[in-house]
Amino acid sequence: MNNTNSSRFKDKAFRVFGLSAIIFCMLTLVIFIGFIIYQGAGRLSWDFMTSLPSRFAERSGIYTAWIGTLWVLVLTTLISFPLGVGAGIYLEEYGNKGKLSKLLEINIANLAGVPSIIYGLLGLQVFVRMMKMGNSILAGALTLALLILPIIIVSTREALRAVPSSIKEASVALGASKWQTIWKQTLPASFGGILTGVILAISRAVGETAPLIVIGALAYVPFVPESPFDEFTVLPIQIFNWVSRPQHEFAINAAAAIIVLLFITFLMNGIAVYLRNRWQQKINW
Template sequence: MNRASTSRLYDKVFRSMGLTATILCLLILAIFIGFIIYQGVGRLSWDFLISLPSRFAERSGIYTAWIGTLWVLVLTTLISFPLGVGAGIYLEEYGKKNKLNKFLEINIANLAGVPSIIYGLLGLEVFVRLMNMGSSILAGSLTLALLILPIIIVSTREAIRAVPSTIKEASVALGASKWQTIWNQILPASFGGILTGVILAISRAVGETAPLIVVGALAYVPFAPQGPLDEFTVLPIQIFNWVSRPQHEFAINAAAAIIILLLITFIMNGIAVYMRHRWQRKIDW
């Protein structure tokens, strides 16, 4: 067997292995989601969405949990979006290629892989204790914003790099300043990629539990939060609380809450895909 035949054989083997792994992963995911839907779909109802938590499974709902999740999601977005996009623009367009910036770039990339519990400990010390925010929505949102900032910064830089250099050069040649070029040319051309990265980062934050537990999010909150300084709970913590109980009825409640959480995540990912596709159709390079 010559070298060309050996290469083709390796290619077929690798392709078969990749296809098998993909099908296996999709099958496991389908079984998992199917079991969750089978177990929890019967519990889904309007009463389940607007009922407060209770020690009786049939009366318990996720009202405080999904309201808290909504609060955390909105505040995390408002905090992380301008900071992450602004930092990405600075590092890519204004930062000088020196040792300090290289050090920052390496550490930002590394921070994207740091375990979320570390961010929870940081948030506990800085926001809860030093800044006296307590176990509030604002403390949890700031902690999650720190968690997803590296992801947003990296995705912003990658989206800006994807813009052809000829667009920048043409804008500067016509007399536009650096900021005018960024605001009128680079950001509109790269906004689809930036928005996709932001939404995917926020989708990750929606499912995080460890940082919020560390900063003091409660497993049981008998009231819906009214402001950013109120105590709160979120869907992942409510799910964890239910699955830790021995009664089977609470496991059914947890399955129904998982369905709601999956719907939120799928909707956000779908919005990201739609926005990216729509923005790419507008850009004609």
């Protein structure tokens, strides 16, 4: 077998291997999601969405959990979006391209891979104990904001780098200042990529359980939070609480709650894809 035939054989073998891996992953995902839908779809109802938690499975609902999830989601977005995007703009457009900048860039990239439990311990020490926030929604949102900030910073910088340098040079040549160039040219051209990274980062925060358990988020909350300083629970913790119980009825409740959580995650990912495609269609370089 000559080199040409060998290369063709390897190419076909890799294609078969890659296709097989995709099919295996998709089948596994379909089986898992299908089993969850089969088990929990019958439990979904308006009463399930609006009922408080209970020790009786047939009476228990996720009202406090999904309201708490929305509180945490909104606060996390409000905290992480301006900080992460602002830091990404500064590091990419204003920061010096020296050794310190490279070291900082490496550390930010490494922070994106740190286990979430570490951020939970940091949030417990800083927000819960030192800043006396207690087991509040605000403490949970700040902890999750720390978790996703590196992801937002990295995605912002990558989106800014994707803008052709000719756009920036043309703007400066016409007399625009650096900030005017960023605000009027660079940000609009890169906003689709930035927004996609932000939404995907927040989608990760929606499903996090470990950091919130560490800071003291409760598994049972018999009231709806009304302010950022109230105690709270979220859907992942409610699901964890139900699956840890031996009764099969609570496992059905957990499957129904997983469907709601998956719907929220898929909805956010769908919004990210839609906004990215819409912004890309508007840009003509």
